[in-house]
Amino acid sequence: MKDFQTEAGATFANGVTLTGGGVLRGARGLLPVALFVVPFGVSFGVTAAEHGMTPEQAIWMSLLAFSGVAQFASLDFLSPSVPFLSLALVALAVNARHVVMGAVLSPWINALPPGRRMLTLLFMTDPNFADSYAAFLNGKRDMGRLLGGGLALWAMWTLGTAIGVLGGKALGSLDAYGVDVVMLCFFTALVAGQAKASRYWAPVALSCAAAVLLQGHLPQGWDILVAALVGGVVMAVSGGRDIAGRTR
Template structure:
């Protein structure tokens, strides 16, 4: 269905659609800030990271790996690897940005998160995706992320013994749910098993983010090795895909 739209109506729809995801993000933003405070990061550090990086998963990972002085190359590589999924998300979204100027595309890219991307893909199913929708939903999430990660850092030391309440497990739990969001049937099982076992083995031997890198590559190898033949080679008689 193609409904007539106006920028202000699209912006209101973007804000309304992103509100549940924003509420869901607040506890993690507070948790991230409090964990950053325990690593010695200041509220200004947190504001810089939340606005310049603006990617929850990699910020959690970075805070987990943070030491003094900051291992910047490791942190950048870990951020790159954990955010590589953005390449696939962006490639899919690129076909729905017909109403965006080049500047809007590349400025808007900074606001792409799992949540805003999923909302935009959903929106694009039944009406054109507009800059008003994208920037409104992205801005709500962006500003909330700044406010609540910084607030978490300021309130940081207030929860003593977070392990006692299992609060430290919120981070693995979020990632279990995110990882299983990519479950596409039993074919995903060998990917996750290879990744998990390799990551645990490497984590026991080498400090830092290497377990993430080794586990990720083991998972990719498992995916390629267990892929059905037709996923690797086009079936006989199939035409090659035209390149635009």
């Protein structure tokens, strides 16, 4: 702990830092969103119990894996003889979007030493990626924001898992609470804030169209991955020009 506190304020390449203060700010900033992760954790806990997992197994899985969709998908592989290769391939497929997210953050995350880099990426999820990327584009350089936001989400996901596996059935159907719309509103607000320049309109519109059209036709998560690739390709082909052909 002493080494972390001593070196937490070190500045790496491109002015990137990883500070304890940044971790706290990231956690506080995403705590309101993280609270709405609890019902999803509850849902996983209930489902895990229905598949025969003990409370200890479900909670430890959330603590160590922290991969919502992959955790749900893995429940279908529970058997006396676990097909580990198939399980790994499913986890890779549903989390393939992390390849795109990692590439987007590479100018900042790669400035960290390997140990801090792996620790920070371990807690990267969709919400703290989107929040941190917007901050980095605005000149922020403290990777603690990404790590802190991830820690908040991880804690709430694990809390939800514990509630669900220990007594979530008493809550009834979670769909009635409409918590799934919170994440949609969160990401929509972030995209809208970053898409003010007209050069972003075409990539955003086409990636949204791809996600909607492909939903239900591809395995879960792949529609988002393909939509991200569509937006990236459109942006690369356009060269940053807006719809009138002007570069801004």
